[in-house]
Each structure stands twice: as structure tokens, then as C-alpha cells.
Amino acid sequence: MNHAAQPAVQAATDALRDARAEATRTLTDLIRIPSVGGTPEESEIVHHVADLLRAEGVELDLWPIPVAQLESREDFPGMEVARAEAWGLVARIGGTDPDAGSLMLNGHLDVVPPGDPGTWSTSPWSGDIRDGHAYGRGACDMKGGFVAALQAFLAIHRTGTRPRGDLLLAAVIGEEDGGLGTYATLDRGWRADACVITEPTALDVLAANGGALTFRLRVPGLAAHACARTSGVSAVEKFQLIFPVLRALEATRNRRVDPMMRRWDIAYPLEVGTVRSGDWASTVPDLLVAEGRFGVALDEPVDSARAEFESTVAEACAQDPWLREHPVTVEWWGGQFASGRCPDGTGLVQRVVRTHRALTGAEPAVVGAPYGSDLRLLTAAGVPSVQFGPGVGYGHCPDERVCLDQVHACAETLVHLALKDGHEG
Numbered sequence: 019m020n021h022a023a024q025p026a027v028q029a030a031t032d033a034l035r036d037a038r039a040e041a042t043r044t045l046t047d048l049i050r051i052p053s054v055g056g057t058p059e060e061s062e063i064v065h066h067v068a069d070l071l072r073a074e075g076v077e078l079d080l081w082p083i084p085v086a087q088l089e090s091r092e093d094f095p096g097m098e099v100a101r102a103e104a105w106g107l108v109a110r111i112g113g114t115d116p117d118a119g120s121l122m123l124n125g126h127l128d129v130v131p132p133g134d135p136g137t138w139s140t141s142p143w144s145g146d147i148r149d150g151h152a153y154g155r156g157a158c159d160m161k162g163g164f165v166a167a168l169q170a171f172l173a174i175h176r177t178g179t180r181p182r183g184d185l186l187l188a189a190v191i192g193e194e195d196g197g198l199g200t201y202a203t204l205d206r207g208w209r210a211d212a213c214v215i216t217e218p219t220a221l222d223v224l225a226a227n228g229g230a231l232t233f234r235l236r237v238p239g240l241a242a243h244a245c246a247r248t249s250g251v252s253a254v255e256k257f258q259l260i261f262p263v264l265r266a267l268e269a270t271r272n273r274r275v276d277p278m279m280r281r282w283d284i285a286y287p288l289e290v291g292t293v294r295s296g297d298w299a300s301t302v303p304d305l306l307v308a309e310g311r312f313g314v315a316l317d318e319p320v321d322s323a324r325a326e327f328e329s330t331v332a333e334a335c336a337q338d339p340w341l342r343e344h345p346v347t348v349e350w351w352g353g354q355f356a357s358g359r360c361p362d363g364t365g366l367v368q369r370v371v372r373t374h375r376a377l378t379g380a381e382p383a384v385v386g387a388p389y390g391s392d393l394r395l396l397t398a399a400g401v402p403s404v405q406f407g408p409g410v411g412y413g414h415c416p417d418e419r420v421c422l423d424q425v426h427a428c429a430e431t432l433v434h435l436a437l438k439d440g441h442e443g
Contacts, residue, residue, distance in 0.1 A: 026179040027437045034173035034433055038426055042152065044070070045165045045425065046145035048127070049154035053191075055128040056099030060191050063127045064105040067168070067189050071109050076175055079108045083202040095395060096196035096232065098352035106202045107189040111175055118183035119211035121436055122401065123171060124200065124392065125164030126193035129156035130414050137416040151419040159413030162420030163216030163428065164189065166408055170432035185436050186210055193392050196353040200392040204399045212366045213396050214432065216407035221374065221424055221431075224405035225367050226278045226359040226386035227393050228286050229314025231323065232352035234307060235260065235331070238344040241304035250302030251340050254295050257306045260346060263334040264288055267327070268313075276316045278359075278386030285388050286313030313388060314357045324350060355390020356398070364402040369438070374406075374431045382406075406431070 053063040068080045083104040088094055113120065132142035132155040140146055142155040152162065171187045186208065190199025217224070237257045242250025268288035279285035290310035296303035314323045328348050335341035360367055371382050387405075396403040408424030 026177065027434060029177040030173045030179050030433045030437060031430060033177050034169060034429055037169060037173065041165055041169045041425065041429070042147060042422060044168065045152050045157070045161060046147065048161045048165065049145035049152065049157055050143050052143050053127055053129055053156065054131050055192060055195050056101050060101075060128050061103055061105050064107050064189060064191060067127065068107050070168075074172060074175060077110045077112070079106070079110070079206070079208075081106050081206065083198065085198070088198070088202060088205060095198070095201050096352050096354040097192065097198055098195035098232065101192075101198075104191055104198060104202070106199060106206060108203060108206070108208050109171065109187040111171070111180060111185040113183040113185070114180050115182045118181075120184035120186065120209075121181070122186040122188055122208070122210035122213040123167035123432060124188045124190065124213050124215045124396070124403075125160055125167050125217075126190045126199060126392070127161070127164060128191045128194050128199075129159070129161075130194050133416065139417055142418075147422070150422050152422060153417060153419045155418055157412070157418050157420045158218050158409035159418070160217050160407060160409075162409050162425045163218060163407030166425050166428035167214075167216045167432060170429045170436065173429070173433055174436060179437065181436050183211065190392065197355070197392050197395050200395045204395065209399065210401055212364065213401050213403040214370065214435070215391065215393055215396075215403055215405045216428060216432075217391060217405040218407050218409035218413060218420070219405050220410035221380070221406065221408065221428060222383040222385055223367055223370050224387050224393075225384055226276070226316055227355070227357060227391050228279065228316060228386065228388045229318070229320065229323070229357040229394065230353065230355040230390040231312045231314060231320065231350060232309070232354065233312055233327065234309045234349040234351055236347045236349070237306040237308065238346070239302065239304040239306070242302040244300040244302060247302050250304070253303045253306035256338070256341055257293070257295075257308060259338055259341070260331065260334055261290065263330060264290070267330045271313070271315065276386065278316065278384075279388065281385055282388050285386075286315050287388055288312050314355070316357045316359055316386060318357060320354065320356050353390065356394045358391070358394025358397045358403075359386075360393075360397060360402050360404050366402045366404055370404055370406050370431070370435060373435045373438070377431055377434060378427060
């Protein structure tokens with residue numbers, strides 16, 4: 019670290035620690051906004067954060083995202099919910115050296131639906147603080163991480179400290195169903211020499227993501243009255259021929275995995291999440307529609323992954339007389355998450371590890387993850403990125419929560435990372 023910068027780092031760290039109660043209140047307020055993807059609250063929460071930043075006198079870029087225009091592009095990352103509107107938001111603290119590397123802190127504000135409220139011990143939107151944790155949908159994935167980034171950014175701004183390179187805070191939406199917000203932020207022209215996405219990692223450093231492609235299978239049958247079922251063909255029975263083949267494909271693709279992914283029992287999962295068939299109880303169903311996600315290996319081209327999936331389904335159909343003549347169709351829709359990896363040689367992974375270790379004495383693991391994220395959009399755009407944030411294991415489940423101590427520890431690491439001597443990518 020540049021020794022001249024040490025007083026500024028200490029001042030920002032002190033400001034951050036003084037604002038811990040404020041950080042908790044901010045997190046509670048954000049959890050209480052039910053910002054499920056595609057709802058009006060997804061836009062409301064962006065404006066809420068913009069108001070917080072505007073009140074601090076921060077330089078802001080707040081813009082309406084041209085959803086229809088972006089959605090029509092060939093490289094659009096997918097979207098699974100309809101949106102009448104969407105907003106992008108980037109805040110900036112200008113650096114002192116135009117040649118120094120810039121750093122982006124990126125976090126998404128959209129959340130998945132809460133499921134059955136009866137499975138929660140309290141309201142999914144409570145923001146309750148209990149036993150050192152904040153509870154509610156999105157607490158872990160990833161409003162806790164966003165608040166860590168926000169508080170680090172504000173601590174630097176409030177002390178009048180200027181990093182050598184620009185410091186950006188990107189508040190994005192649509193991450194859960196494809197990555198609309200980060201895609202729109204890149205389309206807007208925002209770039210950085212490095213990016214930390216504060217997704218939940220339990221303060222390990224996640225340097226790679228497997229991909230995840232959403233698929234839809236249409237399995238044809240032949241309708242008949244159930245009293246004469248042998249004169250028809252049940253689409254349900256024909257799907258039973260396909261599902262074991264998909265399980266076998268998953269096993270084959272996971273026999274050899276990248277060392278970054280070895281901590282996971284299944285590095286590249288394939289799962290069928292929804293199955294719908296039939297429209298009358300006493301009719302042989304003539305169509306089954308199954309939807310799921312197909313894991314993409316690190317560094318595997320999306321087109322190659324799709325081709326293997328499609329050929330596997332086609333080969334299974336060829337083994338059955340009915341499906342040979344009436345094959346299952348495969349449609350790729352919704353979120354299309356390619357895999358992504360922070361490029362070697364950028365130094366970003368090592369800087370995050372070194373900074374956190376110096377502050378806490380803990381040695382973060384450097385790992386990959388079996389789920390898609392905005393990391394792949396940023397790295398593909400030339401922005402080396404890692405995930406580093408509070409919480410893990412509670413996203414998308416009842417009684418979702420995040421540890422407040424991890425939120426504060428993440429924020430402190432981000433302050434030190436941002437004020438180190440440059441942000442070379």
C-alpha cells in the first residue's frame with residue numbers, strides 16, 4: 019500500500035465502523051422492499067438506492083433501460099419474467115489519476131419470489147434482526163452484499179477520499195433471470211479495470227462460475243379417452259424414457275471437472291424444475307412440457323453444450339418407435355448463463371485474498387461455483403471480475419438470512435481494496 023494513502027484508508031475505515039448501525043438499518047429497509055424480478059418494486063428499490071446516494075451528493079447515472087431494444091439482440095443474456103420498465107444505476111467517485119485502474123463494485127437488487135410464506139418463521143419481508151443476522155428474502159442473495167458495497171463506497175465518499183482510479187458502484191436488476199441489469203450497464207458504456215461482485219461467498223473468493231442454460235422440452239403423445247388408454251400414447255410415459263437419459267448425461271459430464279469446481283458434489287447440475295401435462299383427468303395426455311436448467315462447464319462454449327444436450331435427447335428418441343416418429347423438441351429460453359472465469363494474470367484474485375487476509379487473518383479459499391452469475395457478462399466484456407461477499411447457503415430458501423458481522427467485514431475489505439495503490443486490472 020502507498021504509505022501516503024494510509025491516513026485516508028484509516029479515515030474511511032473509521033467512518034465505515036461508525037456507520038455500522040446505519041448499515042443494518044439500510045439492509046432492513048432494502049429487505050422490506052419486495053423487489054421480486056419483474057414487479058414494480060424491482061424499479062422502486064433502484065430509485066430508493068438512488069435517493070440515498072443523491073442525498074449524499076454522489077455523482078449518479080440513473081437511466082431507464084430500453085428493455086425491448088436490448089431483448090431483441092442476439093447476445094442478450096435472457097429474461098424469464100416480463101418487465102414493463104427497468105432502471106440502471108451507477109455511482110462514481112472520480113480518481114486522482116486518469117491512468118490508474120478503476121474498480122467497480124457490483125450488486126443486484128432483484129430477488130426471487132419467497133415461496134409459501136407459511137414455511138417462514140416470520141414475514142419474508144420482515145428485515146428482522148435476530149442473533150446477529152438479518153432475515154428476509156434477499157438478505158443473503160444479495161442485499162447483504164450490496165449494502166457492504168454501498169457502505170464501503172459511502173465511507174470513502176464521506177471522508178472526501180479519492181482513490182487513484184475511479185471507484186464505481188453498480189446497482190443492477192434482473193440478475194436472477196439472466197443479467198439484464200449488468201448487460202444494460204455494459205451497454206451504457208460503463209467499464210472498469212476490475213470488478214468485485216458482492217454475491218454471497220462466505221467471504222471466500224469465487225473466481226469462476228459454471229453456466230446454466232434454461233431449456234424447455236415438449237414431449238408429444240396421442241390423446242384418447244382414458245377408458246381406452248391403449249389407443250392413445252401417454253406423453254407422461256414417454257417423458258419417463260427421457261428423464262433417466264438426462265440424469266446419465268449429467269453423470270457423464272461430471273466425471274472430470276476443473277479443479278476450481280471440485281468442492282461441489284455435482285459441479286455442473288442438470289435438473290428438471292417443472293413438469294406440466296394433460297388438461298383432463300380422464301384423457302390420455304397428448305403433451306408434456308418439462309422445463310429445467312442445464313449446467314455448462316467452465317470454458318465450454320454454449321453452442322457445444324446445447325449441441326450435446328440436443329443430440330442426447332435425439333438419440334433417446336431414436337430408441338423408441340413413437341418418439342422416433344414424433345421426437346421431443348428442445349427449446350432454449352429464459353436465462354442463458356454462459357460460464358465465466360476471472361482471467362489469470364490480472365492479479366485481482368490475489369489482491370482480494372491478500373487484502374482480506376491482512377485485515378482478518380483468515381485465508382479465503384479461491385473456488386468456482388456451479389451456478390451462473392453476472393461474472394460471465396463482465397469478464398466477457400473485458401472486465402476481470404470475482405465474487406466476494408457475505409453469507410452463503412441461505413439464498414432462495416425459507417428464513418433466508420445473512421450474518422451482519424460478515425456484511426461489515428466485507429465492507430471493510432472493500433474499503434482497503436479500493437484505496438490500495440491503484441486498481442490495475
